[in-house]
Amino acid sequence: MSMIHFEAELSRVLQGENVNKDLSVPHLVEKALERGEGILTSTGAFRATTGNYTGRSPKDKFIVEEPSTVDKIAWGPVNKPISSDIFERLYEKVLHYLSNKDELFVRHGLAGADKNYQLPIRIVNEFAWHNLFVRQLFIRPTEQELQGLLPEFTIVSAPGFKADPAIDGTNSEAFVIVSFEKRTVLIGGTEYAGEMKKSIFSIMNYLLPEQHILPMHCSANVGHEGDVALFFGLSGTGKTTLSADPHRALIGDDEHAWSPNGIFNIEGGCYAKCINLTEEKEPEIFRAIRFGSVLENVVVNELTRDADYEANDYTENTRAAYPLNAIPSSMEPSIAGHPDTIIFLTADAFGVLPPISKLTPEQAMYHFLSGYTSKLAGTERGVTSPQEAFSTCFGEPFLPLPATAYAEMLGDKMLEHNTNVYLVNTGWSGGPYGVGKRMSLPYTRAMVRAALQGDLNAAETTVDPIFGLHIPLHCPGVPDEILQPKHTWADPEAYDQKSKELAYKFKENFKKFKDMPRHIREGGPTV
Numbered sequence: 001m002s003m004i005h006f007e008a009e010l011s012r013v014l015q016g017e018n019v020n021k022d023l024s025v026p027h028l029v030e031k032a033l034e035r036g037e038g039i040l041t042s043t044g045a046f047r048a049t050t051g052n053y054t055g056r057s058p059k060d061k062f063i064v065e066e067p068s069t070v071d072k073i074a075w076g077p078v079n080k081p082i083s084s085d086i087f088e089r090l091y092e093k094v095l096h097y098l099s100n101k102d103e104l105f106v107r108h109g110l111a112g113a114d115k116n117y118q119l120p121i122r123i124v125n126e127f128a129w130h131n132l133f134v135r136q137l138f139i140r141p142t143e144q145e146l147q148g149l150l151p152e153f154t155i156v157s158a159p160g161f162k163a164d165p166a167i168d169g170t171n172s173e174a175f176v177i178v179s180f181e182k183r184t185v186l187i188g189g190t191e192y193a194g195e196m197k198k199s200i201f202s203i204m205n206y207l208l209p210e211q212h213i214l215p216m217h218c219s220a221n222v223g224h225e226g227d228v229a230l231f232f233g234l235s236g237t238g239k240t241t242l243s244a245d246p247h248r249a250l251i252g253d254d255e256h257a258w259s260p261n262g263i264f265n266i267e268g269g270c271y272a273k274c275i276n277l278t279e280e281k282e283p284e285i286f287r288a289i290r291f292g293s294v295l296e297n298v299v300v301n302e303l304t305r306d307a308d309y310e311a312n313d314y315t316e317n318t319r320a321a322y323p324l325n326a327i328p329s330s331m332e333p334s335i336a337g338h339p340d341t342i343i344f345l346t347a348d349a350f351g352v353l354p355p356i357s358k359l360t361p362e363q364a365m366y367h368f369l370s371g372y373t374s375k376l377a378g379t380e381r382g383v384t385s386p387q388e389a390f391s392t393c394f395g396e397p398f399l400p401l402p403a404t405a406y407a408e409m410l411g412d413k414m415l416e417h418n419t420n421v422y423l424v425n426t427g428w429s430g431g432p433y434g435v436g437k438r439m440s441l442p443y444t445r446a447m448v449r450a451a452l453q454g455d456l457n458a459a460e461t462t463v464d465p466i467f468g469l470h471i472p473l474h475c476p477g478v479p480d481e482i483l484q485p486k487h488t489w490a491d492p493e494a495y496d497q498k499s500k501e502l503a504y505k506f507k508e509n510f511k512k513f514k515d516m517p518r519h520i521r522e523g524g525p526t527v
């Protein structure tokens with residue numbers, strides 16, 4: 001199917017009187033309520049539930065194998081190939097399905113706050129609340145920009161269309177398929193809105209390196225002196241929480257790029273985990289959840305309509321989506337200079353990594369490539385308790401290119417701009433998951449604050465004998481014994497054993513990076 005025919009098929013569907021284009025927030029909320037897609041909470045936020053799919057479904061994600069991209073994609077368990085024939089047949093089926101709907105919702109937006117590198121996008125939705133979600137998550141063009149906006153990528157989302165694996169060539173009823181030649185993302189069978197957000201991130205991870213721009217799975221903020229900080233980490237490690245600091249301006253909470261000019265946000269909104277959310281611990285996020293915001297799978301009291309953020313009846317992966325300007329300290333446009341400090345966040349379920357440690361350049365590259373964390377309950381389908389995981393560059397599920405393309409670019413930029421790098425463990429202390437306790441958020445905030453203010457640059461440190469990490473002996477606002485993980489365990493020998501066990505897992509995982517220089521390989525633990 002030619003690109004002209006491909007686009008003509010979609011244009012035919014979008015010319016109907018049932019198509020709602022670029023509706024306002026009030027209109028979308030009204031439509032979603034009329035259609036029974038969800039309810040309003042006591043703060044005015046729209047709450048929806050997503051059925052069987054309450055997190056990303058990585059086994060159902062594919063990239064179309066096409067002549068122009070086949071030699072560029074890092075094919076494997078993450079980037080699974082699918083044929084053009086299967087994609088085009090599914091595309092026609094989905095368009096036929098959508099053409100019979102009473103209403104459709106179309107949204108035009110932008111990815112990338114720096115106008116030099118923006119990607120104009122179009123999203124076609126079966127659900128009004130999904131259209132509200134993408135309205136809040138992507139960058140919203142002005143009325144003038146909207147008039148001349150020509151989409152370079154389109155998402156077609158039909159959650160109600162369920163594939164038949166035996167006929168359609170998918171792994172299940174759900175599918176998320178990216179075609180770089182057809183400039184299209186096709187989503188079906190899943191109501192989880194995060195698939196749309198992450199699809200565009202995956203596309204930017206493919207397109208930006210071609211322009212010598214580094215896309216990054218990280219949050220970012222900036223201090224009063226213009227000092228920029230990046231927070232790398234997978235879902236649930238604290239990127240959104242730690243970057244939403246009332247004393248620093250928020251650039252963004254999840255997806256950024258590093259250009260020759262500095263940092264820019266890829267998105268126009270935030271997608272925060274809100275399990276156990278409280279106003280006391282996370283005031284800016286708590287107050288952002290108001291009219292126009294979207295809550296996913298949050299339990300709501302039927303009588304009072306109050307959100308119960310402690311309840312996990314649907315999933316641990318409860319989410320809140322809101323525009324960036326709902327955070328009072330956010331920047332607009334969300335652009336800043338080059339990073340002074342990088343924080344690698346990990347939620348260590350083994351409970352052996354220190355709460356904060358300073359990394360050498362070699363260790364920084366090693367830990368960036370390793371991307372160690374624990375998958376937390378609900379972030380992916382089937383994950384019900386923390387599981388140790390290595391996600392290359394802290395974002396492997398979203399990286400179409402070989403990991404070295406991103407790692408080498410980060411290494412060059414860190415050296416060029418003399419960036420300090422810290423590893424921060426927001427996971428367990430005093431023992432592994434089930435024995436120890438999750439790291440105290442106030443202590444983590446104090447450690448991050450000290451790192452960003454330069455208090456730890458010349459701090460006295462001790463070197464971990466296995467991981468080689470430089471652990472500060474003192475940190476303002478944090479008890480000294482907390483800083484040394486072994487001191488928090490009741491059984492020091494059990495700590496040593498667990499530490500060696502995790503170090504071995506690091507070593508085994510890093511074997512896949514066979515071509516890494518020796519000095520980077522030596523940035524890891526010794527066993």
